[in-house]
Amino acid sequence: MTGFRRGLRAALPLMLGLAPFGLVVGVVSQGQGLTLFETLLMSAAVYAGTAQLLTMQLWADPAPLLAAALATFAVNVRMVPMGAALAPVLDRMRGWRRWLAAGTIVDHSFALGVADMRGGARDGGFLLGIGVVLWLAWVLVATLGHVFGGLVRLPAGSPLFFAATATFCALLVPLWRGRRELWPWLLAAGVALAAARLGLPQPVPLLGGALSGAALAAWQERRA
Known part of the structure; x- marks a missing residue:
C-alpha cells in the first residue's frame, strides 16, 4: 500500500x-x-x-x-x-x-x-x-x-492545447541520463520535425522520430 x-x-x-x-x-x-x-x-x-x-x-x-x-x-x-x-x-x-x-x-x-x-x-x-x-x-x-x-x-490556437505537450516535455527530465543520450534525442526530434514540416500524415512523424532515435541509441549501446 x-x-x-x-x-x-x-x-x-x-x-x-x-x-x-x-x-x-x-x-x-x-x-x-x-x-x-x-x-x-x-x-x-x-x-x-x-x-x-x-x-x-x-x-x-x-x-x-x-x-x-x-x-x-x-x-x-x-x-x-x-x-x-x-x-x-x-x-x-x-x-x-x-x-x-x-x-x-x-x-x-x-x-x-x-x-x-x-x-x-x-x-x-x-x-x-x-x-x-x-x-x-x-x-x-x-x-x-x-x-x-x-x-x-476552444479556438484552434488556445494555449490550453499546449498543456498536454508541456507535460510530455516535462516527463523527459527524469529520463535524462547524461550527454551520451543527447544524439539519439536530437535525432528523434529532428526526424519528427522534418517529417511534420514535409506534411507527412500522423503517425509518420511520431514513428519516424521514435524509431530513428531508438536505432541510434541501440547502435551506441552495441559499441559500448
Whole structure:
C-alpha cells in the first residue's frame, strides 16, 4: 500500500496536463455525434487520447474500420517496448494487479516508472497507483468534455492545447541520463520535425522520430 500511495501522489500533478487533452477528446466526440455512453466506453476501454482523436478524425459512414485499426495500431505500438522496459516491475506482481498495471501504462506512468526503477525501486504498487489515478481522471475529464462540449469549445490556437505537450516535455527530465543520450534525442526530434514540416500524415512523424532515435541509441549501446 505504501507504493500505491506514492503512485497516487506522483500522479496528481500530471492531471494538469491530462485535463485539457481529455476535455478536447470529449468535445470532439460530442461533435462527431457520439453519445455520452459511447464516449465513456471508448475512453475507458481505449484509454489513449491520440488514438481516440485519430479514430474520430477518420469517422465516416460507413466507418473505415481497417484504416482506423491500422492507424491506432501504429500510434500505440510503442506500448510494446514500454511494457518490456517495465518488466522488472511487472514480473513482481501477480493476478489482476499485474494486468491492471500493464493495461493502464501510458507515457506518463512509463516515464515515472522508469525513473523509479533507475532509483533502485521495483515497486509494482507505485506503477499501479499512477495508472489507476490517471485512468480514472481520463474517463472523468473526457466525460465532462462531452457533457459541456458546447461550453468548453476552444479556438484552434488556445494555449490550453499546449498543456498536454508541456507535460510530455516535462516527463523527459527524469529520463535524462547524461550527454551520451543527447544524439539519439536530437535525432528523434529532428526526424519528427522534418517529417511534420514535409506534411507527412500522423503517425509518420511520431514513428519516424521514435524509431530513428531508438536505432541510434541501440547502435551506441552495441559499441559500448
